[in-house]
Every structure is written in C-alpha cells, then in structure tokens.
Amino acid sequence: xxxxxxxxxALAALVALGCSRKVxxxxxxxxxxxxxxxxxxxxxxxxxxxxxxxAKIEGATLVRGLAGTGxxxxxxxxxxxxxxxxxxxxxxKRTAKSQIASLDTAIVxxxxxxxxxxxxxxxxxxxxxxxxxxxASSVQGGHVRGAELYQYMAADVIRRGYKLGVxxxxxxxxxxxxxNKSPVAYKKGKIVGGAVxxxxxPIWLELKENERSAxxxxxxxxxINKRFSYTKSGYVGxxxxxxxxxxxxxxxxxxPEEYRDNIVRYVNVVCxxxxxxxxxxxxxxxxxxxxxxxxxxxxxxxxxxxxxxxxSNEKAVDAIRKGMTSPNAAVRFNxxxxxxxxxxxxxxxxxxxxxxxxxxxxxxxxxAALATLGVCMKTSFDVDAELRKLxxxxxxxxxxxxxxxxxxxxxxxYMIQGENLANQFAYHSxxxxxxxxxxxxxxxxxxxxxxxxxxxxxxxxxYIEANPxxxxxxxxxxxxxxxxxxxxxxxxxxxxxxxxxxxxxxxVEVGGSYSDVVSFLTQAKSGDHLKSIGADGTATACAxxxxxxxxxxxxxxxxxxDVEEIARREEARQAAERASKKEKKSVWxxxxxxxxxxxxxxxxxxxxxxNFDEFEAAxxxxxxxxxxxxxQEFDAETENADAALKNDEFAVDEAEK
Numbered sequence: 001x002x003x004x005x006x007x008x009x010a011l012a013a014l015v016a017l018g019c020s021r022k023v024x025x026x027x028x029x030x031x032x033x034x035x036x037x038x039x040x041x042x043x044x045x046x047x048x049x050x051x052x053x054x055a056k057i058e059g060a061t062l063v064r065g066l067a068g069t070g071x072x073x074x075x076x077x078x079x080x081x082x083x084x085x086x087x088x089x090x091x092x093k094r095t096a097k098s099q100i101a102s103l104d105t106a107i108v109x110x111x112x113x114x115x116x117x118x119x120x121x122x123x124x125x126x127x128x129x130x131x132x133x134x135x136a137s138s139v140q141g142g143h144v145r146g147a148e149l150y151q152y153m154a155a156d157v158i159r160r161g162y163k164l165g166v167x168x169x170x171x172x173x174x175x176x177x178x179x180n181k182s183p184v185a186y187k188k189g190k191i192v193g194g195a196v197x198x199x200x201x202p203i204w205l206e207l208k209e210n211e212r213s214a215x216x217x218x219x220x221x222x223x224i225n226k227r228f229s230y231t232k233s234g235y236v237g238x239x240x241x242x243x244x245x246x247x248x249x250x251x252x253x254x255x256p257e258e259y260r261d262n263i264v265r266y267v268n269v270v271c272x273x274x275x276x277x278x279x280x281x282x283x284x285x286x287x288x289x290x291x292x293x294x295x296x297x298x299x300x301x302x303x304x305x306x307x308x309x310x311x312s313n314e315k316a317v318d319a320i321r322k323g324m325t326s327p328n329a330a331v332r333f334n335x336x337x338x339x340x341x342x343x344x345x346x347x348x349x350x351x352x353x354x355x356x357x358x359x360x361x362x363x364x365x366x367x368a369a370l371a372t373l374g375v376c377m378k379t380s381f382d383v384d385a386e387l388r389k390l391x392x393x394x395x396x397x398x399x400x401x402x403x404x405x406x407x408x409x410x411x412x413x414y415m416i417q418g419e420n421l422a423n424q425f426a427y428h429s430x431x432x433x434x435x436x437x438x439x440x441x442x443x444x445x446x447x448x449x450x451x452x453x454x455x456x457x458x459x460x461x462x463y464i465e466a467n468p469x470x471x472x473x474x475x476x477x478x479x480x481x482x483x484x485x486x487x488x489x490x491x492x493x494x495x496x497x498x499x500x501x502x503x504x505x506x507x508v509e510v511g512g513s514y515s516d517v518v519s520f521l522t523q524a525k526s527g528d529h530l531k532s533i534g535a536d537g538t539a540t541a542c543a544x545x546x547x548x549x550x551x552x553x554x555x556x557x558x559x560x561x562d563v564e565e566i567a568r569r570e571e572a573r574q575a576a577e578r579a580s581k582k583e584k585k586s587v588w589x590x591x592x593x594x595x596x597x598x599x600x601x602x603x604x605x606x607x608x609x610x611n612f613d614e615f616e617a618a619x620x621x622x623x624x625x626x627x628x629x630x631x632q633e634f635d636a637e638t639e640n641a642d643a644a645l646k647n648d649e650f651a652v653d654e655a656e657k
Contacts, residue, residue, distance in 0.1 A: 040281065043220055044271035047205035047251065052267070055114040055201060057164045061085070061147035062099060063108045063128065063139050063171060067469060069186075070106040071135035078107050078131045085148070106136035110147055110167055112195050117203050117255045117263045124195040125443050126167050129188040138186035141467050141513065142171045149195060162199060169194030170424060172442065172515040175522040175546060192514070193445040203263070205242075205251040205270070217244040221251050223273050227310045228256055258341060258375045265304075272308035283315060290319035296330045299323065303334040311342035321347065324354060333358055333365055340376035349382040356386040359401065359550075360393055366401065367551030374405030388415050391451070392434035396543050400439050401550040403428070403449060418449075421505070425514040429453040429501055436532035437543045438500065440521060446514045448504065448521075452532075456500045456542050459531045464523045466516035472503060481506040500530070522546075 060078040063070075073079055079100060086096035099105055112126045128144070130136050144167050151161035169191040177185035207217060224242035241254040259266035274282070286309065292302035303323070309316040320342065323335030336354040339347050358369040370390075377383045387409075390402035406416050418428035425446035430453065437451040450456055458479060464472040470483045475495070481503060482493035494506035500521075507516055524530045525544040532542040 039276050039278075041275045042271065043205070043223070043273045043275055046211045046216060046275060047207045047220060047271075049203060049267045049271065050206045050250075051201065051203050052116045052263070054116065055151060055164065057112055057114055057149040057195075058152050059110040059147050059149040059165075059167070060107060060131070061110060061144055061167070062105045063142035063144055064105050066104050066106060066136070066139065066142050068103050069136060069138040069140070070103045071137075072101040072103065073107055073131070073134060073136075076107075076131065078109065082107055106134060106139065106142070107131045108139065108144075110144070110149060110191075110195075112149065112165065114164055114197060114201055115263070116201060117260065117266075118197050118201045119260075120197055120200045122197040123193040123445065124165065124197065126169075126191040126194045127188070128171055128191060129184075134187075136187070139171050139189050140173055140186055140515065141469070142189075143513075144169060144171070144191060144194070164199050164201075165195040165197055167191060167195045169446075170513045170515055172446070172518055174442070175440075175518060178519070179522060179526055189515075190442060192442055203253050203255070203267070204245075205253065207249050207251075212248045214244075214248040217248045217251060219275065220244070223275060224251070224253070224270055227273055227308065228270075258343075261371060261375060268304055269308045272305045274308075282309070282313075286313070286315045286319060290315075290322070293319055293323045293335065294326055294328075294331055296328050299328075299331045299334045303338045307338045307341055311344055317342065317344060317347075324350060329358075329362070333362075333369075337368065337372055340372045343377050348377050348380040352377070352380065352383040352386045356390060359390060359398055360395070363395075363397075363550075366398060367549075370398070370401040370405050370550055374408040378409050384409065384413065388413075388432075391415065391430065391432035394434075396437050396439075396545055397548050397550050399432075399434060399437060399451060400449070400545065400548045403430075404549055418447075422508045422513075424508075425517070427504065435543065437545065438521060438525075438530065439545045439548060440518050442518075442547050443549075448517060450501060453501045454499075455532050455534070457531050457533050457539070458498045458500060458503065458524060458529050459539055460527070460529050462524070462527070462529050464520055464527070464529075466507065466512060466519045466523075470507070470510070470512050470516050472507070472520055479503055479506075481510055481512075483510040483512065500524075 060081045062082055082100060083096055086092045086099065092099065100107070107130070108128050109131055110126050110128055112124045114124065118124075126149075128139065130139065147167040148163050149165035149167060150163050171189040172192055173185060173189045177188075205220065207220070221242045221244045225240040228241040229239060239254070241256060243252045244250070245252050253270065255263065255266055259269075274285075277285070286306070289302045289305050292298040293306065295302075303320070306316045306319055311317055320335050320339050323331050324339060324347075326332050326335070332354060336351050336358075339351040340355065352373065355369040355373050358365045359373070360366075362369075373383055373387060384406070387402045387406045391399055391406075393399050393402065403416055406413050411417070415432060416428055416430060418426050421427045425448060428447070428449045430449065430451050432451055434451065436453075436455040438456055439449045439451070441447040441449075458474075460474075462472060462474045462479070466472060469485070470481075472479060472481050474480075478495045479498060479502075480493060480495055482491060484491055492510040494509055496502040496506045503520070504517055507520060521530070521544065525542075528541065530542045530544055531539040533539050
C-alpha cells in the first residue's frame with residue numbers, strides 16, 4: 001500500500017510539473033506583435049540620429065614659395081611632425097632639414113571642419129596660420145602640397161587619429177584683414193576648396209534601448225527605403241539609402257544628392273516617416289496635415305510630414321499643390337520647398353516661379369529658395385530659365401546666388417560657362433544683363449565672376465601691389481602688369497587696355513596666383529578705380545562682392561529643428577510617460593505642433609552634442625538665436641499634455657460609471 005501511495009504521489013508531481021512548464025512562444029509572432037504595438041508612431045519615436053557632430057581635422061606642414069618671408073624656426077613639436085612627414089618621402093628625406101631651415105618656407109597649422117554626411121572626394125576650405133611664436137613675416141604667395149589632415153587626440157603628447165583629408169593649393173589672404181591693416185593679415189590665410197576628404201563620415205539611426213530588435217530594425221530600414229533612393233555613380237539603377245547594421249541597433253543612412261547640402265532637413269524628413277499605419281490611418285493623417293499646412297503657424301511642421309509621406313501618395317501631392325496657391329507667403333513657401341523635393345514634372349514650372357519670386361523679394365527666405373532651386377528638379381528647363389532671369393535681378397546677392405545655383409545644376413550651362421585659369425581658379429565672364437558686378441569667392445572653390453564683363457573698367461592713376469613682386473600700374477593709355485623675379489633676375493610684364501578682364505588675364509600670364517587677383521580687385525575697389533561704363537559713356541562705381549552668397553554672412557538658412565533637439569525632446573517625453581505610467585502615444589498627437597518652431601534660444605548642449613550654431617561659426621557664418629524651443633517651454637508643454645490625458649481618462653471613467 002505504501003509503495004502504491006508513493007508511486008501515485010510521484011506520478012501526480014510529474015504531471016503537475018509538466019503542466020506548469022510554459023510553452024515557448026513563436027519568436028516570429030512576438031516580433032510581429034512588437035511591430036503592431038508601434039502603430040501610429042514615427043521613426044523618431046524608435047530611433048535617434050547619430051554621428052551628426054562636425055569633425056575638426058588638423059595638420060602641420062610647410063608652406064613653400066614665400067620668397068624670403070619664411071623663417072628657420074627653433075625646434076618644436078610641430079617641427080618634429082613636419083620633419084617626420086618629409087622623411088617618409090624618399091625624394092625629400094635627404095633635404096628635409098634644409099627645407100625647414102629655408103627662408104622661403106614656414107611651418108603652418110592647417111584646420112578645417114568635416115560636416116556630417118561628407119563623402120570621400122568632397123572639397124573643403126582650409127584655414128592656415130603660422131605656428132605660435134613663428135618668426136616668419138608673411139604667408140602671401142605661398143602654396144601647400146600634399147599636406148595630410150588628421151583628428152588629433154589631446155593627451156600628454158599629441159597623437160594623430162585617422163587621416164581624413166589631404167590639402168593642395170595656394171594661400172589666399174583675407175581681403176578684409178589686409179584692407180584694415182591687421183597685424184595678423186599676412187600671417188594667416190585660407191586655401192579655398194583646398195582639402196579633399198579622404199574618408200566618408202556617414203550618419204545613422206540608433207534604435208532606442210527598449211526598441212532594439214531585428215524585426216524593428218528591418219521595419220525601419222524598409223519604410224525609409226520605400227520613401228527614399230539615390231543614384232550612385234558607377235551603378236545601374238537606384239540604390240537604397242538605409243541598411244540595418246550591427247544586429248538590431250543601427251541603420252546606416254546614405255544621403256540623397258538633393259539633400260547633401262541640407263542634412264538637417266533630410267534627417268528631419270527621415271525621422272517623420274511613419275513606422276506603421278494602415279491606409280485609413282494614413283488618409284486620416286494626410287487630411288489633418290492638409291489643414292495644418294494652410295495655417296501659417298503649423299505649415300512648416302506639416303510640410304515636413306507630407307514630404308516624409310512622399311510624392312507617390314496623390315493625396316499628399318494634392319495638399320502641397322493647394323498650399324502653393326495660398327495667399328499666405330509662409331504657406332506658399334513651405335509648400336513650394338516640399339514640391340521641389342517631390343520633383344513632379346507637372347508642378348515644376350509653378351514651383352520654380354514661386355521660389356524665384358521669394359529669391360527676389362524675400363531676403364529671409366532667399367537662401368533656402370536659391371539653394372533648393374540649385375539641388376532640386378535638375379532636369380527641369382523651367383528652373384534653368386528662372387535662374388537665368390535672376391542673373392539680372394536688382395540685388396547682387398540674388399544674382400550671385402542664382403549663378404551658384406546654376407553652376408550646381410550644370411557647370412556647363414551656356415549662360416555661366418567659365419574657364420580654368422592657370423589651373424588655379426575658375427573664371428566666369430558673363431553677359432547677362434543688369435548692372436555690372438565683380439565677385440570673388442573665399443569659400444567652396446576659388447572663383448572670379450564678372451557680371452557684364454564688357455562694361456567693367458579701370459580708371460584713374462593706378463599703382464597696385466598685388467604682392468611684393470607683382471604690380472599693376474598705369475602707363476599712359478595702358479595698364480602695365482609686371483612680376484619681378486629677384487631670385488633669377490628675370491622679369492615678366494604685359495601691357496593691356498583698361499578692361500578688368502584683360503588685366504586679370506595678364507596677372508595670370510605673368511605667373512600671378514588667385515590670391516594676387518583677389519588682392520588686385522580688392523585694392524582697385526578700395527582705391528575707387530573699379531568702374532562700370534554705361535552705354536552713354538558715363539562711368540560709375542562698379543559693385544564688388546566677396547562671398548555674397550545668400551545665407552553666407554548676414555542671413556542663415558532656416559532650420560526646421562535641430563536634429564539633436566529631436567532626441568532630447570523625445571527622451572523628456574518618454575520620461576514623463578514612464579513617471580505617469582500612461583500608454584505611449586505618438587509625439588505628433590501628444591504635442592501642439594506650433595510649439596515645434598518657437599524662437600526661444602536652445603539650451604546649451606553638452607561637450608559631446610552637436611550644435612549647429614558652433615558649426616556655422618566654425619565655417620565663418622554668423623550665428624543667431626536658435627530655432628528650437630527651450631527646455632522650460634517643453635516641460636510646460638509636457639505637463640499640459642499629461643493633464644489633458646488625465647482629463648480624458650477621467651471623462652471615460654465617468655461615462656463607464
């Protein structure tokens with residue numbers, strides 16, 4: 001009996017143990033359920049953009065060709081770095097020390113900023129300055145060859161990171177510093193477009209910690225690729241922009257060509273793509289956005305979301321078309337920008353006309369209008385025609401912006417086609433209507449543009465030193481351009497007429513550099529020698545500009561939102577939700593969209609955070625107030641949203657009772 005009882009109890013225990021085991025769930029079904037639970041959310045609710053900081057790269061090298069204004073410097077850390085670089089080259093190893101000791105060379109420090117999303121082969125401007133305590137007197141006329149730029153890591157000793165750039169080019173002095181007789185005017189300069197990026201700097205999305213799974217990463221990749229693709233040189237067809245990497249945490253992003261100069265907009269559009277929604281939910285959202293688009297306060301917010309939906313959705317396209325006919329300027333502008341990125345053939349003419357009108361009449365929106373016309377709708381003759389008209393616009397800023405937009409679209413366009421002078425700079429002599437205007441570039445690429453060159457002349461008694469060895473002076477009815485070669489005793493000179501075009505070509509023929517041409521034009525303007533001659537023979541002062549690109553100095557491209565602010569706001573929202581233990585909802589439904597575009601100054605970022613004001617300042621652009629709301633405003637906004645949720649729940653409870 002005892003044995004029977006024991007067996008019975010043992011059997012019962014085994015049965016109970018077997019029944020208590022949890023049947024393993026299907027991992028595929030679990031993943032599908034996680035995706036369904038994220039219905040109505042956007043990509044920004046699940047991931048945050050990364051690697052959006054600007055990388056500073058630096059180097060030390062020799063600047064050559066200084067004609068006695070260099071120095072034999074005492075030993076230093078920078079000298080040791082330069083010596084090591086020279087000794088790596090077999091051809092220069094034996095003469096490395098004598099090169100450093102020459103008075104025709106000087107050790108200089110190079111620096112540039114690599115923006116997020118930069119690709120290998122991109123060109124960047126490089127700032128150049130003599131090393132601290134240098135005895136050299138000037139870098140004018142110098143050139144740099146094959147200098148390498150690295151990310152340097154500060155420690156007990158200077159250590160180099162990855163090589164990210166290579167520098168070649170001639171030094172151009174800052175015309176403003178020279179004109180103001182600054183004591184450092186000849187000790188620093190710039191190599192315009194002189195650095196070539198050697199390693200790409202990709203951007204990516206990092207899934208948030210509680211959202212990391214292979215299924216969600218794959219879904220984010222797919223919804224982004226459904227919206228975007230890009231054309232890659234050497235490949236047939238279009239390539240996808242998103243690729244899930246590193247298991248279930250990262251989605252790498254390629255930047256489409258039309259967004260390369262506007263990474264902020266691209267990231268904002270990607271973050272506004274819907275993660276999962278039904279057709280009914282999508283149609284309902286478009287109806288809501290169509291109403292918000294026509295409201296000046298919410299039109300920018302709505303245009304970004306409609307751009308994220310894309311041109312394949314006819315309802316989204318119709319909403320944008322309606323916005324372009326609005327009497328409100330902000331609504332019409334935001335709609336036209338999105339329409340340009342949609343690039344629908346039937347809308348190109350209207351889109352180009354609207355953006356051209358803003359380029360002429362609205363100085364605040366001019367930079368974005370011209371930049372968009374330069375990169376979007378590149379196969380449209382309507383856009384080309386509008387930009388050609390703008391070459392004769394009243395504002396010189398608009399004219400040069402239109403020139404750069406045309407050059408970005410097609411450098412061989414018949415209205416702006418130029419030539420390469422001495423393999424140093426681009427020279428464009430235009431016949432475009434409007435008043436005469438001379439322009440030189442100190443950013444992006446070395447370039448001289450003469451608008452209506454046939455009407456630009458020199459006048460008066462002229463003596464200009466473009467550099468200590470090159471002079472431009474009047475001699476009776478001629479201009480004499482002379483270069484003195486004191487080292488070998490050979491002099492070069494040209495005699496030309498009073499046309500500025502002829503003088504520029506003569507400077508190059510005698511061996512002058514881009515820096516010499518810039519110096520000549522700057523001094524001619526300051527000496528009141530630069531004149532425009534009208535059809536009646538009347539001479540008036542000719543307009544002259546340096547980097548007169550809209551948005552380069554006094555105005556800035558308008559940002560939708562700082563991309564880092566997206567992540568900070570989302571983290572704050574999630575913290576508030578966790579504290580109240582409420583069900584998560586989309587950020588777009590939780591917040592009043594008008595507050596996304598407040599004018600309060602953004603809170604200071606940490607050392608690791610990317611700040612666009614700092615980035616713009618590093619590139620010589622003027623900073624201003626931030627375009628993102630303050631954290632206090634957001635805290636108040638979150639409290640209001642939570643209070644609204646509590647009121648809604650209370651109302652539901654009362655109804656159920």
